[in-house]
Ligand SMILES: Nc1ncnc2c1ncn2[C@@H]1O[C@H](COP(=O)(O)OP(=O)(O)O)[C@@H](O)[C@H]1O
């Protein structure tokens with residue numbers, strides 16, 4: 001469904017006159033299947049978010065291709081409505097001047113799919129993410145972190161996408177809220193038959209929701225394992241990382 005092949009990405013290093021480039025992603029290739037939750041676990045700075053931005057088409061790779069159902073995601077029409085995103089910083093993900101309703105229907109507007117029954121559509125989406133219809137008129141600053149992230153999730157599913165990229169989507173939430181949002185994501189994945197690319201540094205979260213995980217190291221895939229075999233990773237680095245993250 002999502003096929004990442006031979007991806008390379010570098011950035012110019014900071015410093016006004018620096019001509020050096022930092023290679024952030026090196027020959028990254030993997031596939032995320034229909035209905036699968038694929039985790040990407042790695043240390044901070046290993047290039048996970050960069051990979052996420054490339055999948056979302058926010059940035060272009062220097063080399064390689066990312067195909068969604070055989071078509072290159074560099075075309076906006078391929079991504080639109082099919083691939084959504086939920087980020088860590090839910091407060092800045094929603095326009096502060098938008099009501100919850102406006103935030104939720106924004107992606108549908110972009111798709112020119114605003115219908116007459118928008119109100120019931122918004123109510124249905126709110127219901128699906130566990131929020132009362134009265135939230136429609138609220139503004140982001142009136143929401144708790146967990147509620148704001150639920151609004152971001154409602155927005156992400158509004159176009160019934162086939163794939164959602166979640167970049168540290170639960171990392172800023174309180175632990176008890178993290179569990180609730182994880183449960184919600186798991187339910188929605190079944191209802192909508194979606195795939196998730198679940199970027200995280202939280203192994204427990206990955207173990208709960210992912211089917212397979214990629215261990216990411218310095219912009220490269222170190223190892224890829226089914227979640228049931230997470231304890232049996234082969235590489236020394238993966239063993240160390242997992243141990244470190246569990247005690248974290
Ligand atoms: N737009 C950018 N310009 C320059 N360097 C960047 C940019 N985005 C990311 N980087 C660098 O790429 C590396 C990987 O960053 P990132 O993808 O955010 O990692 P992660 O999400 O795994 O923490 C970091 O060293 C970061 O400084």
Ligand SMILES: [Mg+2]
Nearest residue numbers: 048049050168
């Ligand atoms: Mg990141």
